[in-house]
Structure formats: structure tokens, C-alpha cells
Amino acid sequence: MSSEKSGADILVEALTDLGVEVVFGYPGGAVLPIYDAIFRQGKIRHILVRQEGGAAHAAEGYARSTGKPGVVLVTSGPGATNVVTGLADALMDSIPIIVITGQVPTQLIGTDAFQEADTVGITRHCTKHNYLVQDPARLGAIVHEAFHIATSGRPGPVVIDLPKDVQIASARYAKPASPLRHKTYRPQTEADPTLIEAAVAMLAAAERPILYTGGGIINAGPAASDGLRELQALTGAPVTSTLMGLGAFPASHDDWLGMLGMHGTYEANMAMNQADLILCLGARFDDRVTGRLDAFSPDSQKIHIDIDRSSINKNVRVDLGIVADVGSAIDDMIALWKAKGHKAADTGEWQRRITGWRARKSLSFPASDHEIMPQQAVKRLYELTRHLDPVITTEVGQHQMWAAQHFGFEAPNRWLTSGGLGTMGYGLPASIGAQVAYPGRLVIGISGDASVMMNIQEMSTATQYRLPIKIFILNNQYMGMVRQWQELIYASRYSESYSEALPDFVKLAEAYGWTGMRIEQPGDLDDGIAAMLAADGPVLVDCRVAQLANCFPMIPSGAAHTDMILHAEEVIGEASDEAKALV
Amino acid sequence: MHITEQAAERHTLSIVVDNEAGILARIAGMFTARGYNISSLTVADITEDHAVSRITIVTYGPPAVIDQIIAQLDRLVPVHRVTDLTELGPHIERELALVKVVGTGDHRIEALRLAEVYRARVVDSTISSFVFEVTGNPDKIDKFCELMREVGLVEVARTGVAAMSRGREAA
Ligand SMILES: Cc1ncc(C[n+]2csc(CCOP(=O)(O)OP(=O)(O)O)c2C)c(N)n1
Numbered sequence: 093m094s095s096e097k098s099g100a101d102i103l104v105e106a107l108t109d110l111g112v113e114v115v116f117g118y119p120g121g122a123v124l125p126i127y128d129a130i131f132r133q134g135k136i137r138h139i140l141v142r143q144e145g146g147a148a149h150a151a152e153g154y155a156r157s158t159g160k161p162g163v164v165l166v167t168s169g170p171g172a173t174n175v176v177t178g179l180a181d182a183l184m185d186s187i188p189i190i191v192i193t194g195q196v197p198t199q200l201i202g203t204d205a206f207q208e209a210d211t212v213g214i215t216r217h218c219t220k221h222n223y224l225v226q227d228p229a230r231l232g233a234i235v236h237e238a239f240h241i242a243t244s245g246r247p248g249p250v251v252i253d254l255p256k257d258v259q260i261a262s263a264r265y266a267k268p269a270s271p272l273r274h275k276t277y278r279p280q281t282e283a284d285p286t287l288i289e290a291a292v293a294m295l296a297a298a299e300r301p302i303l304y305t306g307g308g309i310i311n312a313g314p315a316a317s318d319g320l321r322e323l324q325a326l327t328g329a330p331v332t333s334t335l336m337g338l339g340a341f342p343a344s345h346d347d348w349l350g351m352l353g354m355h356g357t358y359e360a361n362m363a364m365n366q367a368d369l370i371l372c373l374g375a376r377f378d379d380r381v382t383g384r385l386d387a388f389s390p391d392s393q394k395i396h397i398d399i400d401r402s403s404i405n406k407n408v409r410v411d412l413g414i415v416a417d418v419g420s421a422i423d424d425m426i427a428l429w430k431a432k433g434h435k436a437a438d439t440g441e442w443q444r445r446i447t448g449w450r451a452r453k454s455l456s457f458p459a460s461d462h463e464i465m466p467q468q469a470v471k472r473l474y475e476l477t478r479h480l481d482p483v484i485t486t487e488v489g490q491h492q493m494w495a496a497q498h499f500g501f502e503a504p505n506r507w508l509t510s511g512g513l514g515t516m517g518y519g520l521p522a523s524i525g526a527q528v529a530y531p532g533r534l535v536i537g538i539s540g541d542a543s544v545m546m547n548i549q550e551m552s553t554a555t556q557y558r559l560p561i562k563i564f565i566l567n568n569q570y571m572g573m574v575r576q577w578q579e580l581i582y583a584s585r586y587s588e589s590y591s592e593a594l595p596d597f598v599k600l601a602e603a604y605g606w607t608g609m610r611i612e613q614p615g616d617l618d619d620g621i622a623a624m625l626a627a628d629g630p631v632l633v634d635c636r637v638a639q640l641a642n643c644f645p646m647i648p649s650g651a652a653h654t655d656m657i658l659h660a661e662e663v664i665g666e667a668s669d670e671a672k673a674l675v
Numbered sequence: 676m677h678i679t680e681q682a683a684e685r686h687t688l689s690i691v692v693d694n695e696a697g698i699l700a701r702i703a704g705m706f707t708a709r710g711y712n713i714s715s716l717t718v719a720d721i722t723e724d725h726a727v728s729r730i731t732i733v734t735y736g737p738p739a740v741i742d743q744i745i746a747q748l749d750r751l752v753p754v755h756r757v758t759d760l761t762e763l764g765p766h767i768e769r770e771l772a773l774v775k776v777v778g779t780g781d782h783r784i785e786a787l788r789l790a791e792v793y794r795a796r797v798v799d800s801t802i803s804s805f806v807f808e809v810t811g812n813p814d815k816i817d818k819f820c821e822l823m824r825e826v827g828l829v830e831v832a833r834t835g836v837a838a839m840s841r842g843r844e845a846a
Contacts, residue, residue, distance in 0.1 A: 275693065406746075
């Protein structure tokens with residue numbers, strides 16, 4: 093029988109048993125016993141952030157780039173409330189993170205004690221699950237269960253709220269036998285074979301098929317991306333992806349259509365509209381993808397494979413819903429396709445239509461020789477770094493969409509962005525998380541002048557741990573995406589979207605011990621990027637870009653895929669109330 | 676601009692859950708967070724060790740929304756199973772109500788007569804008031820309250836619906 097140890101030691105031991113190598117955190121009164129236990133051990137590395145919100149996004153970046161869960165440790169009250177945005181973000185994008193929050197001692201709960209917050213109450217609806225631990229003897233099992241829940245099924249954030257007295261009280265801990273069998277939680281991972289059979293038959297009969305892929309493929313692990321490539325090769329179907337799924341299918345492939353949705357390519361959206369079969373793999377028909385629902389792909393049959401039953405038929409009624417791990421379902425489909433001896437259908441006519449749509453060159457943008465076009469900056473960044481296989485993070489706004497449009501990804505886990513929640517302030521800490529996971533890799537954060545300010549304090553974290561992240565700001569001195577909507581929908585009334593009083597980013601970089609650079613002229617772009625890559629240590633690049641550039645193509649909120657705006661000239665000045673009411 | 680709504684159906688859901696702290700907030704909060712309706716909700720533990728509870732929720736919404744509600748409930752970690760009793764077909768729904776009626780003379784006599792028709796029991800009385808206890812399906816209770824309104828109803832307390840499938844199978 094193992095001897096008793098403190099709750100704090102049990103926590104650290106359980107984390108170690110679970111293979112945790114890194115914890116992103118910030119100390120405080122209610123977690124001092126845990127910080128002491130961390131001080132006394134040698135296996136887990138603690139990364140001290142500068143604000144707890146940074147820890148949550150860093151853990152997300154770590155998780156998304158590695159496929160392993162990210163772990164966060166924060167104190168009670170303000171420490172816990174500061175991570176709420178990261179929890180909501182991870183819930184939306186299905187990112188496995190485990191957040192351990194300190195809590196006031198059990199007997200003080202409910203008394204408005206110093207730094208007390210109802211953490212389980214506040215986080216109940218922005219986590220996949222949460223726990224308040226009241227018994228140190230249960231702690232070890234709860235930690236293991238929390239990891240199981242965060243990483244299996246549809247991944248997501250889990251909070252463990254740990255009162256200070258439970259951290260100090262002692263109990264026995266033994267590593268539970270794996271795999272865990274939870275009494276109520278049993279996500280379905282294997283597809284029903286009869287449904288796979290139906291799906292394969294539909295796919296084999298399709299004349300105009302399209303594979304619509306999402307973040308689920310990334311979550312299913314690199315093997316699912318391999319499976320996707322094989323399924324595509326067998327069927328010859330063109331592939332599009334959501335923002336979250338970029339990298340699952342190689343951007344250099346002839347059958348890659350680019351991203352779909354609001355800022356997706358013309359060919360991707362038209363192909364979705366005109367397809368006779370949509371095979372949705374780990375995506376969720378979100379409003380940014382579908383546009384106006386009653387006009388969304390009216391003539392197609394739709395198959396949806398998702399690990400979360402509630403995603404099926406939520407926004408779009410489908411003809412065939414399959415609950416399964418998407419990687420496993422793809423493998424089943426491949427096996428059956430081969431067993432049945434199906435051949436890729438003759439999709440010549442379909443391919444010709446797609447070629448016609450591609451010819452519209454929807455990602456083209458006006459050239460300029462006196463100012464840097466932001467799209468051009470992303471393109472050059474891509475061309476000059478692709479051989480280095482970088483990890484790219486973004487903030488939220490136009491730069492994020494330009495990065496999605498103009499940076500090509502060949503493999504999964506290279507693209508870290510806040511899709512569902514659209515959280516400005518995600519990118520800088522996510523870059524830190526990815527760089528901690530891969531010290532030797534090139535990590536570039538494509539950023540906006542407004543977003544970068546949201547978690548700018550994390551520059552100090554990068555300095556402390558010598559993390560050589562490169563933050564490349566497309567500085568248009570506006571909250572560009574807000575300004576764009578105001579231009580298109582509110583007759584250019586730019587209410588509060590100008591980035592007034594921006595810091596001197598070069599001096600700011602130097603103040604943090606980073607290298608700061610400014611790129612102002614189109615002719616200096618390549619040299620600037622080269623200088624950024626050559627500098628060791630973290631670099632902040634203030635790349636001054638055309639201030640009023642807009643991100644196209646664009647399907648306005650509530651419009652159909654076929655009502656895409658390709659160029660600025662097609663834009664209306666003021667929208668109806670119905671359009672204004674849409675997000 | 677006007678906001679449109681779709682035709683709604685009434686469904687009775689039986690949700691068997693692990694009886695952990697915060698479970699009711701988790702379930703009820705999911706309904707509010709996603710804009711679903713709750714007409715009534717009852718909850719009590721149903722096993723000897725108090726470890727499992729049954730929550731019965733009467734909700735309404737278009738069929739697609741009802742499907743979503745079930746799927747959303749089903750993916751909550753402490754939920755053992757969700758049964759749509761309405762979808763399942765014949766099932767029993769019972770509710771208990773306490774109904775206070777104040778009045779004298781003819782009203783009082785009429786109240787007693789109606790109570791008899793509805794098999795309501797008098798559980799409290801004064802010279803000028805009664806408290807009736809009535810059980811039945813929610814329609815019957817609605818109807819009873821409606822009639823009592825004519826003869827001096829002043830207060831109603833209802834338990835919400837407890838429900839179960841018919842036949843030998845446990846749902
Ligand atoms: C935390 C948060 N607050 C507000 C918004 C709304 N929002 C979306 S994009 C955007 C502007 C972003 O500006 P910037 O970072 O400069 O990027 P740009 O669009 O100019 O590329 C804002 C305010 C958001 N997404 N996240």
C-alpha cells in the first residue's frame with residue numbers, strides 16, 4: 093500500500109503519470125501548496141505567463157500543435173475568471189485543455205471569502221465538464237478522468253477546481269488502471285457499418301462529389317489526414333475545408349479548392365453550391381460556412397460524419413448522419429470502397445466546371461508599388477518560409493483571413509487559429525505554446541495591430557523562456573475587419589475602429605528584450621522577412637500595410653454562396669436591418 | 676424587422692443522471708443557454724444509494740429543436756440516458772396540484788361538486804376556504820384549475836410532471 097500524500101503532491105504525481113511535460117500557469121494564494129509541490133519535483137516544466145488568459149491560449153497552442161492536452165494552473169477568483177475566455181475558445185474549437193484552478197478552503201466556500209469565485213458555476217457552460225474536488229482521496233481519479241474526458245470523444249476544456257484545504261489534506265493515490273471506463277461518458281467512436289455502406293454507395297454514385305472537411309480531422313490525429321488523402325485519391329473528389337481544418341489536405345494538391353465560407357474561395361463555395369453529394373468530415377455546418385441556410389447547396393445529398401451527435405442536423409438537415417471518430421470512419425470507407433471494387437467516377441464535367449470557377453481567380457488582389465498589400469505580405473511570408481515547414485498562428489481579423497487564404501498548409505497541426513469564438517489575443521500566447529512544444533521549429537504569429545495588444549504582456553514570457561517566436565504584424569492602423577464591415581454595411585462610418593495611439597512596436601520589442609523591425613516599402617518586404625528569419629530570439633515585425641485594403645472574396649452575412657462579392661467595386665454602401673442583425 | 680417563430684410540439688423527456696453536485700444547474704442551464712423552453716421540470720433521486728436521479732422535463736419546440744435538445748442532453752458527461760417519452764408513444768404522465776379556493780354559499784358548494792368530479796381531495800378547510808389536492812395528467816389539472824377560477828381560486832401549487840413509459844420495459 094502506498095503511503096498518504098498531500099492533495100498537491102497527488103495532483104503533481106497524477107499529472108506526471110499522465111505524461112504531462114508542461115504546465116502554463118500563474119501562482120496565487122489558493123494554489124501555493126501546488127506551486128510548492130511543483131518546486132519540489134523535477135519532471136514537469138512550468139511556464140510562467142503574464143496573465144492567466146495567456147496561459148489558456150498558450151495551452152491551446154500547445155495542444156493544437158502537438159495533439160496532446162494542454163495543462164493550465166491558476167489561482168482562485170481572478171485567476172480563474174481570467175481563463176474563462178480561453179475555456180470558451182477551447183470549447184468552440186474542440187481543443188483539449190485541462191485547467192486546474194485553486195479555490196478557497198472548503199469551509200469558506202459560499203462566504204464571499206477573499207478571492208472566492210464560483211468557478212464551477214462560471215465555467216459550467218464553457219467547459220466540456222468541470223469538477224469541484226472536495227475529497228483528496230478522489231483527486232487522483234478525478235485528474236485521470238478529466239484527461240480522459242478532455243481528450244476523448246469531441247475534445248474540449250475541463251476544469252478541476254481544487255480548494256486549498258484539499259491540496260493540503262492527505263490521502264492515498266494509486267495510478268488507475270487504463271483504459272478508463274466511465275460510468276456515463278462513453279463517446280461513440282466506431283461507425284455503424286450499415287451507415288458506412290450507405291455512405292460509400294452514395295459516394296460511388298455521385299457525379300459531382302465534394303469533400304467538406306473540418307477541424308475534426310485534425311483532432312482525429314495525423315492518421316486521419318492520411319486517410320483523407322487516400323479517400324480523395326480513390327474517389328477523385330475535390331476537397332475544401334473550414335478555417336479549422338486547414339492542413340488536413342495539402343494546399344499544393346490539384347484537387348484542393350481552398351477554404352470555403354464567408355472568406356472562402358469562389359471555387360470552393362460554388363462547388364459546394366452545385367455539388368450533388370457533400371461528404372462532411374468533422375466539420376459542423378457553421379454559419380460562417382453555410383451562408384444563407386435556405387440557399388445552402390440546395391441540390392446535394394449530404395453525409396455528415398462527426399463524433400458529436402449534436403452537430404448532426406443542428407444547422408443543416410443531412411441525408412445521412414454518422415456518429416464516429418472521423419479517422420476511423422474514413423478508414424472504414426476506404427476499406428469498403430476497395431472491397432466493393434469501386435472506381436473513381438468520371439467527374440470530367442464536374443472538373444471542367446471547377447476549372448471555370450478557378451479561372452475567376454477569386455483570391456487576386458490589386459497590386460501596388462507604393463504600399464505593401466497585406467495579401468502580398470502573407471504570400472511572400474509563405475513563399476519564403478514554406479521550405480521550413482513553419483507553425484503559423486493568427487489573431488482575429490482580416491489578417492487571419494488573409495493568412496487562411498494565402499498561406500498554404502501541407503500537413504496538419506501547423507495552423508493555430510481561433511475559429512469558433514474568434515478571440516483576439518489568441519495568437520501571441522498560442523505561438524508561445526507551440527514554441528514551447530517545439531523549441532527548434534519556426535513559429536510565426538501573423539497578427540493585427542489591434543489584436544496583438546490584447547495579450548501583449550506575453551512578450552515577456554517569450555523573453556523569459558528564450559522562445560524565438562516571430563510575430564509579424566500586418567499593421568493597417570485599423571481594426572481592419574471592423575472597419576471593413578463598417579465600410580460595407582454602415583456607409584463607411586468608422587465608429588471607434590481606428591487604432592489610435594499605437595505604441596512604437598520596434599521600441600516596444602526592444603523594451604521586452606526582443607528584436608524589433610519595421611517594414612514599410614513593398615521593395616523591402618523580402619529583405620525584411622529574411623532579416624526576421626535570420627534573427628535569433630523573438631522578433632516583432634511591424635509591417636506597415638495598405639490601410640484600407642478589404643478582405644475578399646466575401647459572402648456577406650445571410651447571403652447565399654452564389655451572392656459572393658469578389659471585388660470591392662461590387663460593394664453596397666448600407667445594408668438592410670435584416671443584414672445588420674446578423675453577426 | 677420582425678422575428679419569426681416555428682410551430683412547436685410538446686415533448687416529455689426523461690433524463691437519468693448521476694446525482695452529482697450541480698447536475699440540475701447543468702441541465703437547466705443548457706436549456707437557457709441554447710434558448711430552449713422548459714414547461715415543467717421535476718427531479719428526485721431514484722436509487723437506494725441516492726446516486727442516480729430522474730429528471731422529467733416537459734419542453735416544446737419544432738421537431739428539429741427537440742432532436743437537438745436530446746442530443747445536447749445526451750452529451751453532458753453525467754447523463755446516463757435520455758428518453759423522449761412522447762416519441763416512444765403511450766406513456767403515463769402524472770402531476771399533483773394543490774388548489775386553494777375561497778368563497779361562501781353557492782360558490783363553495785359548486786367547488787366541492789367539481790372537486791368530486793375531478794376526484795380532488797379536500798386537504799384543508801376553513802369556513803370560507805378549501806385546499807384541494809388533485810392528481811392527474813397536466814390537461815386534467817389545467818381543466819380543474821380553469822373551472823375553479825370561476826368559483827374563487829386564489830392560489831395554485833403544481834409539482835410538474837412525473838412520467839414513465841407503459842409496459843414492462845424500463846425506458
Ligand atoms: C476579444 C475580441 N474583441 C473584439 C472582437 C471583434 N473584432 C473582430 S476582428 C476585430 C479587429 C481586429 O483588428 P486587427 O487585430 O488590427 O486585425 P485586422 O482586422 O486589421 O487584420 C475586432 C475588434 C474580437 N474578435 N475579439
